[in-house]
Amino acid sequence: MISRPFLFVKPLLSSLYYHQHRRCLCLLTTESSQAYQTPPSPVNEDHLLRVCTILFQQQDSPDFKLHSKLSSIDFNLTHEFFLQVCNKFPASWRPVYCFFQYTQQAPYSHFTHTCVSFNKMLDVFGKSRNIDLLWSAVQEMAKRGLVNDRTFIIVLKTLASARELKKCVEFFHLMNGCGCEYRVERLNKVVENLCKGKLVEEAKYVVLKMKDWIRPNGVTYGWLVKGFCDVGELIEASKVWNLMVDEGIEPEIEVFEKMMETLFKRNEYDEALKVFQMMRVNRMDDLGLSTYKLVIDWMCKMGKVVQAKAVFDEMRQRGIQADNSTLGSLVYGFLTRGRHAEAHRIVERIEKPEIRVYHGLIKGLIRSRRPSEATQVFREMIKRGIEPTMHTYIMLLQGHLGKRxxxxxxxxxxxxxxxxxxxxxxxxxxxxxxxxxxxxxxxxxxxxxxxxxxxxxxxxxxxxxxxxxxxxxxxxxxxxxxxxxxxxxxxxxxxxxxxxxxxxxx
Structure with missing residues (x-):
């Protein structure tokens, strides 16, 4: 049964609105086949330094002068050497482009570029925001049959960052004409990377404009929902959710969880539980440890330990085994409500407690203003062979000395x-x-x-x-x-x- 587009979120959205005004599908080859099967040959660091020095100092010189200087160095041009030169100029397009042009001239005209070296060069052009050169280079890649999914990601991320949205759509059409056919899998990889880079508005634009050629699926919409949640745009996330459900696509459990987590972070506690209840009614068989863990953790953080225990009991009745993170959250919740005996009973029943359980104990004891007992837990954890992390030390210092x-x-x-x-x-x-x-x-x-x-x-x-x-x-x-x-x-x-x-x- 498909969940109707957020029966509770639409009124929530109006309230919220009121209160706040791109793998290697090469044409002929793949990146995996292009990649070296053997370790790359070592690069002569002295030659690399001399070449990069000339490229930097002579980058504005005429081509014949620059090429003459480079020819005076008897270096071994390999695939790895070219990549290392690009690494020396991660955001400066001119030296990299000059060296690329040189590799196309004698005596290195026999040198063959791969999709890896081209993508590396595109990445430099993108970081330096040279859109014209990027566009020209990717067309050359298409002619050579070297365009892959990584190329799509680099180019579209650059164009989206520069707000060249029409060019983003044009790029898909251009690549389709060169043999890289429209594929939803490629679109999903692009959308994923754009959303992870906080370019979710641009990702949504591309998805909607390409809808007539590439029909988005649940993965596409899922990344958009999660992307809008990450940037705090719950209204836009719910619009995408509603659009997805209207098209008959059932959201994945991860999308439900992301929406719940965002609502919890925004202190929309009741609305988050409505999402959870919707999942229990319509998708009970799909509920797993990750969903229960998320709800229990946030309930304990908000002091709702009785409700957290009820959800925990339901999880156990369904045969889902709790992990140390969930148990640690419960321990913390009981300690903050003064129910120390119950917290310690949970710990005693764990055969092999991990650091997350001890962190729950330490954090709960510190919250209860018992830093000495928290330090004793710290000593016990070391005796049991569990190494403290930086977070352990920070919690203990804050407990003894205060946050300020x-x-x-x-x-x-x-x-x-x-x-x-x-x-x-x-x-x-x-x-x-x-x-x-x-x-x-x-x-x-x-x-x-x-x-x-x-x-x-x-x-x-x-x-x-x-x-x-x-x-x-x-x-x-x-x-x-x-x-x-x-x-x-x-x-x-x-x-x-x-x-x-x-x-x-x-």
């Missing part, structure tokens, strides 16, 4: 001496000044302290020493929990080498 930091009773280990002093040592004096002002002006609203950036500043060998020294001072002053957190970070997270080898201490 606080002044401790001991001047040697208070917030300013550790974090503000640490920022100055890391050369971030501007950030440190913001927090010094707090102590000078009591009425000044303090910005939220970015623990993530601070920990990033000290992800170095210097950080290992700094966190060790701070940990010693904190321990002497009686801040054992905070000392353990910072010292553990210094031992395991401070450098890339240490992060690669996170051997958990027994």
């Amino acid at each position: 930091g606080r002044k401790g009773p001991d001047p040697l280990v208070n917030f300013e001496s550790i974090f503000v002093g640490g920022l100055i040592k890391a050369g971030k004096s501007l950030e440190a000044t913001k927090y010094v002002e707090r102590t000078m002006k009591g009425s000044l609203e303090v910005p939220r302290f970015d623990y993530s950036k601070f920990l990033h500043y000290y992800s170095s060998e210097e950080g290992v020493v700094m966190f060790e020294e701070v940990g010693k001072k904190l321990r002497k002053a009686g801040f054992v929990d905070l000392a353990d957190i910072l010292q553990r970070y210094g031992e395991k997270m401070a450098t890339r080498e240490r992060r690669r080898n996170r051997a958990v201490e027994s």
Whole structure:
């Protein structure tokens, strides 16, 4: 049974409106067959540097002079060499185009370009917004039979970014005339990439204008709905939804979930549950873990733990096994409502709890203003062989020091001496000044302290020493929990080498 176009969303849309005014289908070959089956031959870095230097310095010179300079270098022109030259000029079309022209001249006229090298060049032209050159190059590709789906994506993303919407449609017709026939699969890949690049309005324009030649399917409309949801345009997303259902296309479960998630994020709690109820009535057999997990997670975030438990029980009755993420959400929900016994019973029943369960415990305990217990969970998780992540440390630091930091009773280990002093040592004096002002002006609203950036500043060998020294001072002053957190970070997270080898201490 096809869901009617958002029976509840249309009145919702009017309310919302009131309140806020492109794979390798080559003509003759495919990209996979063009790609090298063996590793590319190494490029002579000295030759590459000399060639790129000439291309940069002589890019405005006459062709004969530039070609003469390049011919003076006895370099080995390979497919990989050409790609490396393009990489050196990722957004500068002239040197790349000059080198391409040179490769078409003697003594390299035997060199054969592939769809990979052409697409690389098109990408450079697109990033430099040279639409005329891009258009000319893609026509040359079509003549050589090298156009593939990647070509469509690069060209249409460039044209859409430049708001050349008529050219987007013209490109499809041009390529069809050159042998790349109209295909909905190719259109879907283009729409997917445009929507992921926040170009959903442009993607919708292309879909509607090409409707007479390429009939969109559920995948096409699904990407448009998800794209509009990502940019916060719920009204447009619902219009596309209604258009899809009017054409007799049943939305995929992922589209339902995206709409629900967007409604939850917009605090349209009741409307999100109406979507969920619609799915339960019309698509019950299609409901899986991902849908239940989304609903339970948001219910717990909003304090609706009783309703979340009811949905969880329904999921279990249908034989769907909960994952650690869902259980972690329930644990967090029970803790925030003061139901600690039930939260701990859930954890005790899990045979192999993962980090998401511990994060639910830590976050819930911190929300309940129990940072010491959260630190004990942190220690327990390490004993069980589960390595903390950056998010673990940030939650714990916020629990002990607050989101804006606080002044401790001991001047040697208070917030300013550790974090503000640490920022100055890391050369971030501007950030440190913001927090010094707090102590000078009591009425000044303090910005939220970015623990993530601070920990990033000290992800170095210097950080290992700094966190060790701070940990010693904190321990002497009686801040054992905070000392353990910072010292553990210094031992395991401070450098890339240490992060690669996170051997958990027994």
